[in-house]
Every structure is written in C-alpha cells, then in structure tokens.
Amino acid sequence: MKLISPTQAVPTHIISGFLGAGKTTLLQHLLSQKPENEVWAVLMNEFGQIGVDQQMLPQTQGYEVKELLGGCLCCSSQLPMQIALSRLLSESKPDRLFIEPTGLGHPAQLLEQLTEPHWQPSIAMRALVTVVDGSRLHDGGWTKQNLYADQLKAAQIIVVSHADTMDFADEQALEALQSEYQAYQQTWLMSGQEHISLQQIDLPYVGTQRKIQPLLKIQKTFSAGQSLPEIKQLPYHYVETAQGYSVAGWKLPKRWQFDFYALLDLLCEQQGWLRIKGIFNTNQGWKTFNFNPEQFNYQSVEESIDNRIEIIVQQPRDWQVFEQQLFQCQINPDQD
Structure with missing residues (x-):
C-alpha cells in the first residue's frame, strides 16, 4: 500500500489502558489543549460493533475523529488499521494524532506495527501512555491479569487516574506497582483534580x-553463519532491551511440568538480577514466582495458558547455563 506522506511526520500518541481506566477522559482533556491554528486527529478502536466513545469527543472544527470498530487494531489483521490510518493522515493532514486502542488491546503490538520503516516518514511516535485507575489498585483480581501487566510493561508514561479518590490500600498497591516496574524507568503521573498537560506526555x-x-x-x-528460523509457536526464548536493562524470558508449553522444589531452589540461587517473575505448572500445582531483592514470593494460582519466566538484569549475560538448569527441573522431559 502506498502511503501519502505529509510534509512532516505527525507527532503521534498512543493512549492505552485497561477497560474503564479513564483513557477517553484523559484524551478529552488533552484535546482541549489544541492550539486554534492546528488540526488534530483521533483514531479510536472499540472492540464491539457500535461506537460510543467517539460521541464523547469534540465534534467541532479542527478535530477529525475516526473509529475502527470490531476486533482489536493491536492484534487483529493489520490491513484495516493501515487503511484507516493512511486515509486519516492523507485526508485530514493533521498536526497531531492520537490513537486510543480498545482496553482489551496489547499496545506493544500496535507500537511494533507503527514503528516499522514504511510509517516513519508519516508518523513521529511519541511516548506510549498507559492509564491505570488508581481507585482500583487494591483489587488484586483486576491488577494481576496478564493483559493489565502487558499494558503497563509497554508504557513509557503511566497516568494514574482518579488519584484524588485513592484510599490507603490503593496507595500501598501503587508503591508496590512502582517498585515492580522500577527497572523500566517509567514516568508516573497522578491525575485527579489536577489534569495532565500535553507537555508532560509529549516526549520522544x-x-x-x-x-x-x-x-x-x-x-x-x-x-x-546460519540464520535462525522465525519463531511462531512455543517453546521459545527471547531477550528484550529497554533503557539500559535486559529482560531474558522463556515461554514454554503448558503441558510441561516442573518439580516445584527444584525450580524454587534454582530461582533462589540466581545472582545479579533486579527482578524475577514466572508462572509454572509444577507437581504442586500452578505456581507464580515474584522475586525482588527485598522479597521472594510464590503462591498457588489458577491454570495459565503457558509456562513463562522473565529475569531482568542490568548487565548482559550468557543464559545457556540457566536454560539448561531450568530444563533439568522438568518432570518427564522425554514426553515433550
């Protein structure tokens, strides 16, 4: 598809967040800061087939709002999103663009699409913003979901909405959450009676x-000299780098079972890490491991879609020994 590029790449903001976190409210406030001589555009994605959020945004001159209904532009076919975005840029020629994916979306996948080389002449990507509802941080059933964690991990800026209604339990949960994601060096902004300015989020x-x-x-x-094959299914290993930190991770099939005590011993023996998080199918049931330098926590959880582990470090390392030791914790490996 041939893109019609504007004369200058358009500053583009992704405003993500879980269902009901306050994305649209934040977007409304940001849009109110538009200079009179500029045209701003919004691409919204709703999971259902009936658009509601668009009606909550300005319908006056100087704004162009488009909706992409049905499914998720983060993880469904890229073509509808590519077409909608290309038309919005070429027809509206905006000075600034906001994208609000559905609360059920994975913003990291959308970022991966929009930072591909063919979009770079058209889009100047700004820091990804994730909104979290501060008044619900005490609800562990809400905050422990994988999608919630994925949205936080992708963010450069985290806006805590409803900060003026947080209670003591919420404030404690916020401190724990900030500690958990400290390695990613994110910026946390509190949004209650005080609103967020565009300058606070307009970062590269x-x-x-x-x-x-x-x-x-x-x-x-x-x-x-041989190139490695493209990975499309489990099991696989990955290394992710961001802002001077490295995350080594493994995703393994859920049918693989591990010896709980051997696995616990292995994780406790590791050195030089900043964070260890994992979920495993063990002979003691499904267990999560959540280690930071102050606490080694593990607990029983419901069945997961796979076995997975991530280890955050500041210095690169050779992970082959750890992988070998990890697989030695597996029960009946010959049955894979």
Missing part, C-alpha cells in the same frame, strides 16, 4: 528491542 518514543529466538539449546545446533 524510546524503542524496545525484542528478539524472539529458538531455545538456546536449539541455537547451538546452528552454524555461526
């Missing part, structure tokens, strides 16, 4: 690099 996008690769034991079977 800092890219995250993720390399999804075969398991390290499989990589050893390839010659030095």
